[in-house]
Amino acid sequence: MITNNFQPQIYSDLKVRFYDLFTSKSNRSFEQFLDEMTVEMTKILCPSEIGIYIYDEWEDKFHLKSNATPDSHRIKRSPFTLSEWVEFKGENRLWDTEILNGYQLRNDNNDHSNFVIPLKVENRVFGFLFLAFSDFTFTKEFCTDLQAIGFEVLKVLMKMESYYRTLDEEKKYELLFRVTSKFHSSMNMDDVLAEIIDTLREVYPKFEYYLLLSHDYSTKRDLPIKELMYDQDITSKASAQAYLTGQIQFEDRMDQRKSCLYAPLKGKQGVYGVLQVIAPNSMLFPDDDIEFITLLANTAGNALENARLYQQSKRLISDLQLINETSHKLNSNLRLSETITYMADQIKHSFDAKEVGFVLFKDEEVTSYQILEESTEYFHTAEAEQFIHHLNDRLSNHQDALFIGDFSVKNPNLKCDYQSVMAIPMIQRGTVKGVVIVLHPTPYFFSFETFKLLQSLVHHSTLAFANSMLREELEQLVRTDYLTKLYSRKYLDETISDSISQGTYGVFMIVDIDNFKQINDRYGHQVGDQVIVQVGDLLNETIGSAGIVARWGGEELAIYLPRHSLEQAFAIAEGLRTTIESSTNPTVTISCGVSYWRGNQDNLKDYFIRADKALYEAKEAGKNQVRHEGEMGCIQY
Template sequence: MISNKVNSQFRTQLKARFFDLMTTDEQGGWSRFVEGIESIITDSAQAKKACIYIYNKAEDSFIPISYTWNKNPLEQEILTYQDWLWLCENQMVMGTSVIACEHSNQNDRYLIPLWNHDETYGYISISHSLEENVVLSDLEIIGEEVSNVYIKMRTYFQSLDDEKRHERLFKVTAKFHSSMNMDDVLAEIIDTLRQLYPVFDYYLLLSHDYSSAHELPIRELVYDSDGGNKSSAQAYLTGEIQFEESWNDRQSCFYAPLKGKQGVYGVLQVVAPNTVQFVDEDINFITLLANTAGNALENARLYQQSKRLITDLQLINETTHKLNSNLRLSDTISFLSNQILHSFQAEEVGVLLFQDGNVEDFQVLQESSPFFSQAGSERLVQYITASIGEQRDALFIGDFSVKNPSFYSPYQSIMAIPMIQSESLKGVVIVMHTMPYFFSFETFKLLQSLVHHSTLAFANSMLREELERLVSTDYLTKLYSRKHLDEAVHKHYDQDQDGSFIIVDIDNFKQVNDTYGHQEGDRIIVEVSNLLRQEIGNKGITARWGGEELAIYLPEVDVNEAYKIGEELVRKVRDYTNPRVTISCGVSYWDASSEGEVVDLFRRADRALYEAKESGKDCIKHDQMMGK
């Protein structure tokens, strides 16, 4: 009778303490509540330590549920269900439900089963010192009361967690759909999970072409089964959640795909350290969060893609509009190079033109960036042009050192787009950066489109300049035409303060034709023209005036200097032509005080030439009006 009364008092006191815990520690959460239960058990059983173990069906083992277990572990291995059944058959104390384990480290070990509808769902492990008197009936009462409290409070805290999770999910969903920034979406995923499940570790497994400005736990997603994690790759490829257990590291991993309606955009890796287990409620919520985030990522990516497409179209439209506005070829190349440098953040841009489609015979345009004019660029440029000539297709290299390990190149990211017009290979645009994988595939496709739209403008610029050259140059001598010289002198009259004009005539040219034939006569005209071009260079404009007459205009050169230049021309023609011919020259001059038009400058030079002819030829005369 006394024993029953004592047991009743013990049970009442135990219930009162559990009730106090249930009503005062609600805000501490489930983990704090479990620690409180274990503390009450330890105190009530006068034990050294108590720990609650719950059966995990997935692992077929009883797992400690207290998060502080790993800081103060009991000296007992985790039991499998078969271990538990064996203990029940062999170690149960007669007349009780308590299991007494072997002595170890001066401690007695007792296991108290936790029941729910006659089914064991866990046990309490209690450690006593050997000299302590253990009341088995108290242990049984503890087991009965904990069984009831644990089930009820676990359900209660789960309902609180569900409410908290759904409230958080609602806020997160609203925030997801209010943001079109992928970094913000990813940051919100991690922040939400860390608040709800601080015991877990989180990683975002994303493809290598994603770069983030945030300090996010991002790892590269490896797709192949040889490298990296097979479970993460499987989650990404199938769009289904995956689990992975690592007993060596004593941790569990859960992989949730970030899945939208059109595809999977990454994988969320959740790591449960040590023996903390994933429960169905957590798995369902994290999966729901990952799916919501996947849809938000998809919307953000589609929005960013649409913005990028608009920007790309604007770039193409602006570039082609500018290139088709009758620019000179040099201006066309300069504009395109600057557009690429600015829009693609490239370090080097080179434009090469092929002669008659021959990739081995190319000209590097001076508007290209400095690297292409350096001595060390030839080998890399030849490699690129050879690849273009062989494939007749664009070249996209993410890491040059991997593709060509024996070939050193300071630039690892390379894009080369051929310029093809009417199936003819006109040239190539080369864009490079020192960093590997700097250019995305979208950037490569944009460059292709940009060059494709620009090639016609290149061709038109080259044709227009070729036509201008043909119109402004003499067919035979390749000197400027008389029309071009006339227009140039008129411009200098408007812009300069003075200038000189020299007219040159090959002496006795009819006799040359009669002696050597007209073909040889043409060759002599070309020979004399080349001597004049070499002597004058950039000092003036050399043109064919008509027949065997040539002309030179020297801007801002006075008559005395022009006279000396003419004397040198007379001497060089006499000394260096074969068969030997001579020339006669007439010089005229103008300055701001001169009266008359350009035609008067020409007439005065012609009169001076006539005087040179009358004076015996092979000499130069100046216009008497100007004096010498």
């Protein structure tokens, strides 16, 4: 047992035992070392109670870390704060020394002598050593001896703490190195974010972690992701400040006894999110841990930046390939219907759009438009008409593209099942030719990058649209008559030749307006042209899709009726004769010659000659008649 006359041998024995502990066993933990240290002090000092309290920077509390009599309930085991320690220290100092009366650390009333030996260096409180002795008389000289013991314990603990801190730091930075290697070997943002969380959980398993990212980020992985809010109303929050300033921010939640750290995931070109670390039962973060979390966040920020840039480059390459492929296809002399169908398929496939509409404006007037048949089903409904009218009003004021994330918010009075809207005008030489409309029912479904890509796609395809329309207009001019808009004689010849080559049957009619020269002489050539147009329109209305009506030459028109019998043809011709006589202004009559063919026995020239002879017979017979030139001569019906 220790006596009032503190023996130098005891002090020497402690130093030797401490040295042996310090140099033996390299694989034990700091807590195990404290336990062994307490056992050795118990052997030499023979206290009735002994305990080592260590200050925890995370919780700002003193914890009993080692006790030689763990089953004893007489020593205080519950943690207490630094402020409680200061108050306790001020009330219990013994004489002028730093040795304190430790009665408050006892849970019973006893006659033991209780001593608290502070373990501190300069302004840092490391902890304290508690000793209790039975039947002991306190002296001032003994305080000096206890201070010497405390100093020796402090030196050993500081060295061991430094040693274990170094081991922890080594493990942390070895882990950080391994994580950095993984970061730079992956170009997947999900992998980078998952590695951040896994690393922190390995180092600080008791903490909570969240990744605060912008709303345009989506993932299929089970990651603790929250949407980063940085609206004007909440910019004062620590998370928003970390994102906006790029600096570490702290937040103390006193009511929950939690401390929050917000570390920006910062790259060279910007901040890509915020890492939220929540420490339960803690009031502050130690500097070493702040430094480690900051390094991890910065490393992750650079990795996220690289991954995002890589994904952006891949997306840009994919976008360019899409534009190139689409432009190449559209410039391959497609018809307008083929062009629109291809574009609609590309947009639906590339942008996951639900509805795609193509609207062409007539005569450069936005209010007068045509919805192309190749548009998806929605654009042919009554609801779409009101929707398109609204968009056209917007386009009439300016020629800018429209990108609407939530249509119902912008237009609460207009019913529409689709909330995400992209409307890109087709502009050629400063004139709006039409608009491409892309829709999706989910609000904010399309990203801004998608919008810009659609703009590029429409810009590159507008010329192809215009060329397809011009091509069809030219083809229409080639195969139609300028005055009557009926088919041309060349187109009629080609159509009949195809039918003859297929070996089917049909009827050909030549229609001549009677006394047409008198119409021109009496009313003028302009009225004469109007008469030809009237007769052509009546023929078109009657024949419809059953055949082809063409301008044969001058005041002569022609009709081809494939797969019609002679009887059917004469019934139609007779109906035309009476209709024209009763419906034209000024009133005119027609004469008609009909020829019939079956199989491939006739050629085109003979076919026309027989119809022309029949027409001649109708004229000779007094006009306003229908004739057929048969094998045995002219037959009247």
